Amino acid sequence: MMPSHPEAILRAVFGYEQFKPLQREVIQNVLKKRDTLVIMPTGGGKSLCYQIPALIFPGLTVVVSPLIALMKDQVEQLRQIGIPAVFLNSSLSPHEYQENMAQVRNGEIKLLYVAPETLLTPRLFNLLESLPLDCLTIDEAHCISEWGHDFRPEYRQLVAARERFPQAVCLASTATATPRVRQDIKSTLRFETSNEFIASFNRSNLLIEVQPKTDPTVQTLRFLERFQNQSGIVYCFARKQVEELAENLSRLEFSARPYHAGLEDKERKANQEAFLHDDIQIVVATIAFGMGINKPNVRFVLHFDLPKSIESYYQEIGRAGRDGLPAQCLLLYNYGDAKKLQYFIDQKEGTERQVAFEHLKALRKYAESDVCRRVPLLAYFGERYITHNCGMCDNCLAEEKKQVEITIQAQKFLSCALRSGEKFGAGHIADILLGAENPKILKFDHQNLSTYSIGKDLSRKQWLHIGDQLLQKGYLERTEHGSLRLTPEARQALKERQPILGVLLEERQPATLIGRQITGAYDEQLFEILRSRRKQLADDARLPPYVIFSDRTLIEMATAYPTTPQRLRSIFGMSEHKLKRYGQIFLEVMQAYCQEHQIEPPLPSLEKTKNAATTPGKKPRFIEVGERYNRGLSVEKIMLEYNVRRETVINHLTLYLLEGNSLTNTDGLPKSTLSLHHQENVLAEFKRHGAKYLNPIFDALQGTIDYSELSIICLYFLVGSQAEDTLPDGFPP
Ligand code: ADP
Ligand code: ZN
Numbered sequence: 054m055m056p057s058h059p060e061a062i063l064r065a066v067f068g069y070e071q072f073k074p075l076q077r078e079v080i081q082n083v084l085k086k087r088d089t090l091v092i093m094p095t096g097g098g099k100s101l102c103y104q105i106p107a108l109i110f111p112g113l114t115v116v117v118s119p120l121i122a123l124m125k126d127q128v129e130q131l132r133q134i135g136i137p138a139v140f141l142n143s144s145l146s147p148h149e150y151q152e153n154m155a156q157v158r159n160g161e162i163k164l165l166y167v168a169p170e171t172l173l174t175p176r177l178f179n180l181l182e183s184l185p186l187d188c189l190t191i192d193e194a195h196c197i198s199e200w201g202h203d204f205r206p207e208y209r210q211l212v213a214a215r216e217r218f219p220q221a222v223c224l225a226s227t228a229t230a231t232p233r234v235r236q237d238i239k240s241t242l243r244f245e246t247s248n249e250f251i252a253s254f255n256r257s258n259l260l261i262e263v264q265p266k267t268d269p270t271v272q273t274l275r276f277l278e279r280f281q282n283q284s285g286i287v288y289c290f291a292r293k294q295v296e297e298l299a300e301n302l303s304r305l306e307f308s309a310r311p312y313h314a315g316l317e318d319k320e321r322k323a324n325q326e327a328f329l330h331d332d333i334q335i336v337v338a339t340i341a342f343g344m345g346i347n348k349p350n351v352r353f354v355l356h357f358d359l360p361k362s363i364e365s366y367y368q369e370i371g372r373a374g375r376d377g378l379p380a381q382c383l384l385l386y387n388y389g390d391a392k393k394l395q396y397f398i399d400q401k402e403g404t405e406r407q408v409a410f411e412h413l414k415a416l417r418k419y420a421e422s423d424v425c426r427r428v429p430l431l432a433y434f435g436e437r438y439i440t441h442n443c444g445m446c447d448n449c450l451a452e453e454k455k456q457v458e459i460t461i462q463a464q465k466f467l468s469c470a471l472r473s474g475e476k477f478g479a480g481h482i483a484d485i486l487l488g489a490e491n492p493k494i495l496k497f498d499h500q501n502l503s504t505y506s507i508g509k510d511l512s513r514k515q516w517l518h519i520g521d522q523l524l525q526k527g528y529l530e531r532t533e534h535g536s537l538r539l540t541p542e543a544r545q546a547l548k549e550r551q552p553i554l555g556v557l558l559e560e561r562q563p564a565t566l567i568g569r570q571i572t573g574a575y576d577e578q579l580f581e582i583l584r585s586r587r588k589q590l591a592d593d594a595r596l597p598p599y600v601i602f603s604d605r606t607l608i609e610m611a612t613a614y615p616t617t618p619q620r621l622r623s624i625f626g627m628s629e630h631k632l633k634r635y636g637q638i639f640l641e642v643m644q645a646y647c648q649e650h651q652i653e654p655p656l657p658s659l660e661k662t663k664n665a666a667t668t669p670g671k672k673p674r675f676i677e678v679g680e681r682y683n684r685g686l687s688v689e690k691i692m693l694e695y696n697v698r699r700e701t702v703i704n705h706l707t708l709y710l711l712e713g714n715s716l717t718n719t720d721g722l723p724k725s726t727l728s729l730h731h732q733e734n735v736l737a738e739f740k741r742h743g744a745k746y747l748n749p750i751f752d753a754l755q756g757t758i759d760y761s762e763l764s765i766i767c768l769y770f771l772v773g774s775q776a777e778d779t780l781p782d783g784f785p786p
Pocket of ligand 1: 076097
């Protein structure tokens with residue numbers, strides 16, 4: 054049974070805990086049948102804005118999309134979570150087309166994806182006229198506007214569909230936000246009660262960096278080396294460059310393929326598919342690549358050359374990190390590239406030339422800027438970005454570096470220089486601090502200095518950098534022999550323990566900062582096992598792996614080690630449908646892994662640090678929930694208060710019971726919907742197998758009873774066994 058409330062659908066059908074910004078508002082607006090314009094950046098979650106209403110409306114929702122590849126992808130993803138959806142476009146065989154039409158006609162379908170030219174055919178109009186059509190969604194709505202970057206004349210005709218089906222509410226969505234385009238969309242589609250929702254264009258999970266382009270191939274290699282086994286895109290200006298770089302990379306055993314408009318159709322498609330299916334990791338491409346790429350786990354975008362405009366730059370980097378996990382974007386920039394572009398622009402004429410020139414100017418200003426990159430980027434979309442420090446761009450990270458106090462390090466360095474007799478250079482001082490055992494140290498007996506080996510917390514490079522700064526700041530001076538001598542200021546600073554400010558060189562590059570954020574917390578070995586299992590399943594089903602589970606879902610699994618269906622259910626992206634379909638397969642992987650490595654899965658209440666359940670001194674969440682329930686708080690109230698699903702509450706209560714506590718009021722527990730006879734069968738299995746794991750019971754019942762029912766009956770079983778093996782009063786009739 055499909056839940057009927059947006060929030061409940063979000064949890065049960067999509068497996069997400071919370072709406073992203075504006076999703077709730079948009080959904081409510083659409084449900085009120087008000088025409089709606091949604092402007093959200095890529096990855097903002099536009100699809101859910103019509104998919105959830107589509108599940109609530111009694112009739113059909115039609116989604117117009119210009120991108121055939123994307124349609125297929127969306128439909129596959131929906132089917133994976135049990136939503137009946139089909140598409141109609143020119144890629145289908147006549148037979149498939151007929152079949153899909155028939156399914157729509159029979160009212161079996163909730164979402165129908167079509168290309169605009171398909172929608173406008175009399176055949177489809179007739180079909181739709183025989184059906185209750187509740188919602189007409191126009192995806193990539195900027196294609197309506199000549200002012201957008203991807204004008205499609207067919208889109209202009211869509212107004213005919215509006216007129217023909219006036220009862221259907223219209224939702225137009227795009228990731229292009231310029232006011233001009235927005236206005237165009239609304240007037241072309243004749244929105245009367247037009248409601249506009251504009252999300253922030255800040256993609257806070259993207260680490261943005263611009264580097265002077267000095268040796269681009271080497272810079273590219275260095276950058277790519279940080280992303281082993283991860284997906285990304287390298288954009289080049291020219292096809293020739295694409296070919297060359299892709300070949301170079303392949304030769305160096307990077308898993309890369311080219312993509313540009315000059316390739317044979319077949320090869321281009323194959324390369325794109327290989328990327329989507331995680332068969333290759335890197336696509337080296339011209340701007341021809343990317344429209345309709347829905348791959349959520351793109352971890353980096355590298356601009357080998359200057360993009361065309363800020364808008365296209367934003368679109369291109371926007372393909373990274375759609376799953377919300379950190380991703381990195383690097384632009385290689387030099388004056389020469391700007392000159393080259395200028396040359397191309399000079400070949401153009403009139404307004405076209407003027408526009409291209411303005412674009413280039415804005416882009417150069419962006420690349421050369423030393424303020425937070427997000428400020429000029431978002432200003433372009435009319436958004437004012439105010440922050441002290443975004444912490445996710447090169448300029449802000451450099452700024453952050455200035456803030457550090459290096460007093461202790463300075464003291465160590467200065468006193469080491471002093472104790473070694475002020476006769477050595479920075480390299481030797483660093484060696485002493487690091488506790489090196491080289492001949493020079495031994496020769497001068499420096500291993501016996503009190504400062505020997507007290508600086509192992511920093512690298513040699515960092516110590517040298519501290520030395521440089523002390524020179525610059527006038528605490529040290531260099532003698533003509535190159536040795537370092539303390540100045541009177543340094544002696545005073547040491548005596549008075551004066552605070553010294555400076556930069557602590559980041560040993561790690563920003564990319565590793567990302568690596569740390571993504572990788573720090575999870576079990577990489579398990580992740581790799583889960584990933585290859587996912588790949589197998591995906592290949593068997595001929596689907597891209599992310600359609601089965603997102604990386605984020607696997608990362609959460611590799612953090613929380615859920616070995617029971619209950620625990621698996623609370624993982625990000627774990628919808629009921631996917632739990633049924635793949636739960637057991639992944640549980641087995643994790644059970645085997647936990648057994649082999651003797652890992653005790655942490656309690657679910659400890660899994661999500663964001664719930665603050667792990668704050669020291671705080672009770673585990675399940676104890677808190679159990680106690681509050683006993684004090685009279687209903688399950689519904691608990692769900693609201695903790696913003697969790699019913700299953701999670703059941704989970705907590707189960708754990709509470711398993712820990713030997715009791716529940717006083719069994720009347721308030723969720724009721725099983727099974728017949729009494731079935732309930733008794735299930736209870737008998739619990740008696741046989743115990744309540745610690747549900748899968749033996751699921752298996753014993755041949756999978757006829759789903760996990761959510763089992764977990765409810767499990768509660769009653771546990772309550773019952775407390776009352777010495779008698780059925781509790783609250784046992785549902
Ligand atoms: P857009 O079309 O705006 O680029 P999508 O609709 O493809 O974005 O959503 C981007 C990603 O975010 C998808 O993987 C989607 O499943 C996920 N997503 C959408 N809504 C939520 C949500 N409320 N919580 C978590 N993930 C979400
Ligand atoms: Zn910044």
